[in-house]
Amino acid sequence: MIADVLMDAALDSVKMLPFLLAAFLLMEWLEKYSGEYMNRLLAKVGHAGPLAGALLGCVPQCGFSVVAANLYAGGIITPGTILAVFLATSDEAVLILMGNPGRGREILWLLAAKVVIGTAAGYLIDTWIPERHSYEEDMERICADCGCHGHTHEHGKGHVFQAALHHTVSVFAYIFVFTGILNLAIELVGIEKLSAVLMGDSLLQPLLAALVGMIPNCASSVMLTQLYLSGAISFASAVAGLCTGAGLGLAVLFRMNEDKKESLKITGLLYAAGAVSGVVLSFFG
Template identity: 50%
Template structure:
């Protein structure tokens, strides 16, 4: 019982400390979504064959539904597969506000965003340029550059003011943080932090392959878990990057729902995992 109480108390203290920063981060996100969301979507849709460039840059903007928008645009043949891949790679879901809420992690956040943009541009360019010539149409997709009817938006209505919406989102993610921090702390206390870190570290350069699989889970809980593991020192930056590169938020779930070609969906999903794992292993060696 004492072990459980200690883990719960530590989770509460750590979570409460980041609440003000977390709220400010989500306040900014709500403002971006409501005042610049349509401009961002239009910039992505108008990128044409070079859409992976705005896709890589705009994918880093912390919007909860941007990857879903990209999936709808791809299924409607408005953007190329490379643009979709660039958006997915650049998306970090809830990790950006979480790392922004920890002042000690701001340098990691900047490095994460820079690396995301670089790998997103590289991945999108490779898919849309050399690979397009060798991939069968059934995998690449039928890019047309336009569509008569595109429903870009998931269920995201503005029922409340910006301050209340940011507070609601903050409390929702705070609940995730509290649960994961408690569970991680409980494991650390019962098994031993050194033992757990050593076990994960024993995977060596292959650790990012595992975190990239975790990242494929189409839920914000995956990015929250990865960010918490990184902040608490259980995984390295390369593994964090692998998981967040493979993680596209709800984008993958929307892709599987709106795009009728299961071959294309499997291809994009597998490619996303491969890029995440490979990039993470590279960063494990370099950093």
């Protein structure tokens, strides 16, 4: 049985490879050739910050939440703007869905939901928390740790293909491992029982998914997406978890922002926005 499960996981994962590589090539190209422009645009949008942050955040690239964390730590953007970026950040979930033909409508719904949630939450938070802009900050110093000025990857300066290949292999490994575990669980207990264990048809499921999404690693996005594709969690729960999944943005925020209580507040607001949005979406099926 284990051999069959592993074989199925391998076949399912291999089918996605061409789509993943193509998607990561596009992501790396966008990050290399438009990343600096987008980063500087975010720093100058003023009161349009939450809307701009949500729209820019949903563009598939891996470092935008990190950039936002640095800009916020430097006093360049508002709390609502960084929250909008975190909530809307597009990560491996979109690319995995792209690797499954016929999921185009779901990708659009997911991105639309994240942009709306990010924008609404961002403006709401900016009405409660005072601005802390400091446009005089030296952009070179603020961006020194995030690489948003002339961004490069550790695994190959300027080499779009190598970077895309690196990401593809990494995500492929996560997909293979988790698909194997998921297939084994379905084989042993069935999809209905697995969904019940994950609080299926319960308002608690989005709360749990939002908590999982906060793990600062792409494994959480892979896990949530695969659970959604298998039918173990609802679309609302997937949205909740993928909204709180800000990649390494939270880790960088805690590292760069001197006010740790403020960072904790942003973290709590991120979880609350994702969880509440998931619960609300649950009522719409």
